[in-house]
Amino acid sequence: MEPSLIKQQRNLVTELPGPRSRVLAERRAAAVAPGVSSVLPLYVEEASGAVLVDVDGNSLIDLGAGIAVVSVGHAAPAVVDAVRAQIGRFSHTCFMVNPYEAYVEVCESLNARTPGEHLKRSVLFNSGAEAVENAVKIARHVTGRQAVVVFDHAYHGRTNLTMALTAKNMPYRHGFGPFAPEVYRVPMSYPFRDPEGMTGQQAADRAIEQIERLVGADNVACVLIEPIQGEGGFVVPAPGFLPAIATWCQERSVLLVADEIQTGFCRTGDWFACDAEGVVPDLITTAKALAGGMPLAAVTGRAEVMDGVHAGGLGGTYGGNPVACAAALASIDIMEREELADAAQRIGEAIRTTLEPLRTTHPGIGDIRGRGAMMAIELVVPGTTEPDADAARRIAQACHQAGVVVLTCGSYGNVIRLLPPLVIEDELLADGLDVLSGAITEVLSPAS
Numbered sequence: 001m002e003p004s005l006i007k008q009q010r011n012l013v014t015e016l017p018g019p020r021s022r023v024l025a026e027r028r029a030a031a032v033a034p035g036v037s038s039v040l041p042l043y044v045e046e047a048s049g050a051v052l053v054d055v056d057g058n059s060l061i062d063l064g065a066g067i068a069v070v071s072v073g074h075a076a077p078a079v080v081d082a083v084r085a086q087i088g089r090f091s092h093t094c095f096m097v098n099p100y101e102a103y104v105e106v107c108e109s110l111n112a113r114t115p116g117e118h119l120k121r122s123v124l125f126n127s128g129a130e131a132v133e134n135a136v137k138i139a140r141h142v143t144g145r146q147a148v149v150v151f152d153h154a155y156h157g158r159t160n161l162t163m164a165l166t167a168k169n170m171p172y173r174h175g176f177g178p179f180a181p182e183v184y185r186v187p188m189s190y191p192f193r194d195p196e197g198m199t200g201q202q203a204a205d206r207a208i209e210q211i212e213r214l215v216g217a218d219n220v221a222c223v224l225i226e227p228i229q230g231e232g233g234f235v236v237p238a239p240g241f242l243p244a245i246a247t248w249c250q251e252r253s254v255l256l257v258a259d260e261i262q263t264g265f266c267r268t269g270d271w272f273a274c275d276a277e278g279v280v281p282d283l284i285t286t287a288k289a290l291a292g293g294m295p296l297a298a299v300t301g302r303a304e305v306m307d308g309v310h311a312g313g314l315g316g317t318y319g320g321n322p323v324a325c326a327a328a329l330a331s332i333d334i335m336e337r338e339e340l341a342d343a344a345q346r347i348g349e350a351i352r353t354t355l356e357p358l359r360t361t362h363p364g365i366g367d368i369r370g371r372g373a374m375m376a377i378e379l380v381v382p383g384t385t386e387p388d389a390d391a392a393r394r395i396a397q398a399c400h401q402a403g404v405v406v407l408t409c410g411s412y413g414n415v416i417r418l419l420p421p422l423v424i425e426d427e428l429l430a431d432g433l434d435v436l437s438g439a440i441t442e443v444l445s446p447a448s
């Protein structure tokens with residue numbers, strides 16, 4: 001592994017936020033639209049590995065990786081070198097005007113690594129939402145059908161179509177309608193909240209019954225699903241749920257679209273979350289960790305599906321920008337060389353080992369779940385499944401005050417999620433988890 005440029009250690013040297021961050025907060029309030037908010041009020045000066053250094057010199061442990069983006073670490077030297085080299089050669093031509101090799105190479109790499117041995121093609125975009133929009137465009141175009149089936153708790157983006165696909169009203173949809181039509185929502189498999197003992201097959205049957213009754217299989221262009229839900233609460237469906245949905249799709253000539261924007265690229269301990277159950281989607285959307293911090297997204301799919309769209313039907317000015325492509329090739333190379341899927345599994349085990357014992361003393365911990373380095377704690381009112389969003393918020397805040405970046409998520413806002421860079425050093429992770437354990441104990445102890 002390349003040496004980190006910044007000491008991989010938590011170190012607070014001012015109160016939080018420090019004086020420089022406070023000055024920036026004032027400038028921000030005057031200049032930046034309040035519609036975009038930040039989890040922490042600490043302004044970042046530099047970062048490497050799993051450490052962020054703020055403008056006041058505080059070093060924070062990053063257990064969020066910019067929402068599952070910098071899996072190869074902040075400022076990974078090989079990514080930085082690749083970006084520097086590419087930007088010095090050329091930064092933009094527009095692939096639709098003059099093509100270049102890096103775009104082709106990223107597509108080759110995606111085609112080779114995404115689930116399934118079939119012939120594939122890829123197309124590149126800028127953001128996750130844009131990839132999801134295009135997957136739906138492709139599915140509708142080639143099937144000649146319009147309906148899109150999505151799930152409770154789903155998150156697919158903030159553009160008009162993807163707002164329609166996203167489940168949660170606040171903050172994503174509230175007042176932003178009207179939303180795109182022909183979107184149908186069915187129940188997800190959510191073992192913690194489903195009836196006790198419900199199997200994956202039963203949960204799939206429940207969803208399929210609704211699709212057939214309310215939409216009609218013949219009208220469905222695609223079923224779009226996050227194999228493990230991200231923003232919705234790190235919901236891991238019961239085993240057998242995804243394969244059952246995949247089988248139904250195949251039998252009804254409905255395209256299965258896996259949104260692996262948050263789960264993809266080694267995060268869950270496999271290259272893709274679908275791999276764990278051998279599910280092979282027809283189309284897969286990727287973004288986030290794909291390019292190690294540069295904006296890049298993709299739709300990868302069966303050649304016979306992708307080839308159904310006319311030339312010029314897909315594209316965009318910046319899609320597959322050469323600098324982003326160079327970063328992607330370097331990132332994927334790191335994931336492979338440093339075996340980051342295995343690292344994700346080890347991180348997941350360390351998280352479980354630290355957090356599981358807390359359950360016996362803290363019945364407010366309703367569930368600890370996830371896969372690989374995508375782990376979450378769902379907080380509830382003890383003895384019930386009633387969501388306790390206030391506890392999640394207070395635990396996150398206590399971590400932030402101690403210099404550990406953790407994120408919350410969930411339809412009910414009651415889930416703490418951990419998404420550390422996959423290159424995080426053992427000691428740094430242990431320190432971060434220590435802080436989290438302390439925060440949980442502090443907030444959930446009866447006296448507090």
Ligand code: PLZ
Nearest residue numbers: 067127128129155156157230259261262
């Ligand atoms: N699909 C599964 O997780 C992005 C959103 C943060 P973009 N998740 C982080 C926020 O509050 O905006 C995401 C995702 C899944 C699609 C997206 C959308 O990806 O790159 O943010 O457009």
